[in-house]
Amino acid sequence: MLNTSLQALILAAGKSTRFNTTATKLTFSLCGQELIAFPLQLLKSLNVxxxxIVGYQKELLIPVIQxxxxxxxxxEQPHQKGTGHAVLCTQDTWHADNILVLNGDVPLLHKEDLEKLIQKHISTGAAVSCIATYNADPSVTGYGRIIIQEEKTCIVEQRDFTGxxxxxxxxxxxxxxxxxxxxxxxxPQLEAHSTHGELYITDLIQKASDEHERIEFIDIPFDRVRGVNTLRELWVAEHLKKSELITSFLENGVRFTAPQSVSIDSDVSIGADTVIGYGVQLRKGTTVGTNVFIDAFCTIENAHLANDVTIKSHSVIxxxxxxxxCTVGPFAHIHSRTTLDEKSVIGNFVEVTKSSIGKQTKAKHLAYLGNAQIGSxxxxxxxxxxxxxxxxxxxxxxxxxxxxxxxxxxxxxxVIIGEGSIVAAGSVITQSVPAYALAIARERQINKxxxxxxxxxxxxxSKNPLPEASL
Known part of the structure; x- marks a missing residue:
């Protein structure tokens, strides 16, 4: 049921200038999903x-949102005039008693963090509640600082901080x-800063303090609210997200022989007693059953592996x-809506595409099976x-x-190869083969x-012809 006392605004109109790329950062992938997907999924789980708020490259962002x-x-925020102006652009959409505002680049935020913020805000009757975090590392940049002195509270943006x-x-x-x-x-009372001409949403904290309105903070670990303003920060955030995912799998009985080498998307699921080898990539909603072995350097994407499957090294599914x-590989390639039935074997350097492979069928070496319906x-x-x-x-x-x-x-x-039939080695079969027949389609051997x-x-x-004078 939709939470009617709360609505959310996601700030997503910025130009991502520090990325130094042509596309907005919110369409960049992190563990298989666009950055903007993470706050959207959190809010969806809360029924909010x-x-x-879109602006720069909205034509790229809107399809992802949908x-x-x-x-x-x-x-749309037609002109980027700051976070306060962005929120002001949404005023006609306000209908709930409480309005949550968050950035679009918070891939590490947990649902529980938002629930804690909401609970404290409602229970205290605060005018404004914020998430805060501590970090003493002087190299960390891009964050406003919370200043509380006596009875005054404010947030000073990094560009304006001189303390x-x-x-x-x-x-x-x-x-x-x-x-x-x-x-x-x-x-509506916010004033543009003279240096940049922008309205800061953070100025509302000082406004609340000046008006003696109640302000609440909750503190959560820095890594959960870490923003993504550069490609380096994207790399760091993805590493943290991957570590979070792998830790969860380890706690649920999945073994990784070299966790730091594995690439895994956030929508992947893996069953207990499964072993994931070095350099494996698991992508795009792949589901892996229990007691599965995936050897080194395999890539599995948008695939389902049932229980007790073995995928040998360097295979792609x-x-x-x-x-x-089933057993697959090494160096096998299975793709495009292929189905392998129970205990089938697809061996080294075999490619299977748009095909159905029956129970206990074996193709162990150097074959191409495309658009094939193969029985048991x-x-x-x-x-x-x-x-x-x-x-x-x-x-x-x-x-x-x-x-x-x-x-x-x-x-x-x-062509149809009938039940129980045999096709002789080296044959080129152009006509269907009846059940239990032997088909031979090659030239008869001649021994001279x-x-x-x-x-x-x-x-x-011919290699060493005689001189003309000797002829």
């Missing part, structure tokens, strides 16, 4: 009506919860399903190719249960006795 939260509104950093190391996290009545009264007990307990010999493309369109090869395809067979689709000696002499003569 959300408005996103992908993760179709119900979200967006409001002692060691004395004032409590930072503003850029996450605020306001009473709507307070915003309606005081936001995408947009496919691998059922229980079929043996595919080394070098087998389903020739599925005629230069205009693709066609299906059907291989029924218990068939045997010999080495270096070429199956020209569309002693011909090898004469042939070799001919080759030698």
């Amino acid at each position: 009506h959300t408005t996103v 992908k993760y939260m179709p119900s979200a509104q967006w409001v 002692d950093p060691a004395e004032h190391c409590r930072f503003n996290a850029g996450i605020y919860l306001f009473k709507r009545a307070f915003l309606e009264r005081f936001l 995408s947009s496919s399903t691998v059922h229980r007990g 307990e079929v043996t595919i010999g080394a070098g087998t190719v389903t020739c599925n493309y005629n230069g205009v369109s693709k066609h299906v090869t059907t291989i029924e249960n218990n068939a045997f395809i010999g080495t270096h067979a070429s199956l020209i689709a569309p 006795e002693q011909y090898a000696v004469a042939l070799k002499n001919r080759y030698l003569a």
Whole structure:
């Protein structure tokens, strides 16, 4: 049920100038999801009506917003005149008693952090509540500092701060919860700073202090509110997010042989007793069952691996399903809506695309299986190719249960290889093979006795011809 006492505003109109890239930072990927996706998903989990303030490259950002939260509104800030001006642009959308404001680049924030802020704000009746964090590292930049002296409270932006950093190391996290009545009264009163001509939302904290309105803070660890203003900070945030994900998996019975080498997206799931090898990449909503072994340097994306599966090194699986007990690899490539049924084996240097492989079917070496419907307990010999493309369109090869395809067979689709049939090695099959038949499609072998000696002499003569005078 939608929380009608609370609504949220996401600040997403900035130009991301410190990224030094052409695209807004909020469309950059972190653990497989755009930066803007993280606050959207948090707010969706809290059932909070959300408005996103867009501006720079809104045409790139709006489709991403709609992908993760179709119900979200967006409001344009046509000119970037500061965070206070951005919130002012949304005034016509205000309807709830309390308004949460947060930046679009908070990928490490937890749902519990927002719940704690909301609870304290409501229980104390504060006019404004903020998330704060401590960090004494002098190299940390980009954060306003919270200054509390006697009965006065304010937030001083970094560009305007002239005090002692060691004395004032409590930072503003850029996450605020306001009473709507307070915003309606005081936001229009903000004055632009003379140096930059911007309205700062942080000036509302001093305004609340001056008016003796109640201000509350909650403190959470710095790494959970760490912003992303440069590509280096994106790298740091992704490392922290990945560590958070892997730690959670370790606590739930998943083993990583070299956790620091693994790349993993935030929407991946892995079952207990699974082992993830060195350099593995798990992406795009991949689900991995229990007791699975994924060896070094495999890439698995948008795939489902059932229980008891073994993926040997350097294999790539995408947009496919691998059922229980299968073995894949090494150096196998499975993609494009392929399904491997239980206990099937796809071996080294085998590519399978847009195909269905039946139970206990084996293709162990050097094969290409495209647009193939293959039954159970079929043996595919080394070098087998389903020739599925005629230069205009693709066609299906059907291989029924218990068939045997010999080495270096070429199956020209569309064709059906019947149940229990055998295709001889080296055959080029252009017509369907009946059940339990033997298909041989190659030239008959001819042996010419002693011909090898004469042939070799001919080759030698052509290589070393006699001089013309001796002829």
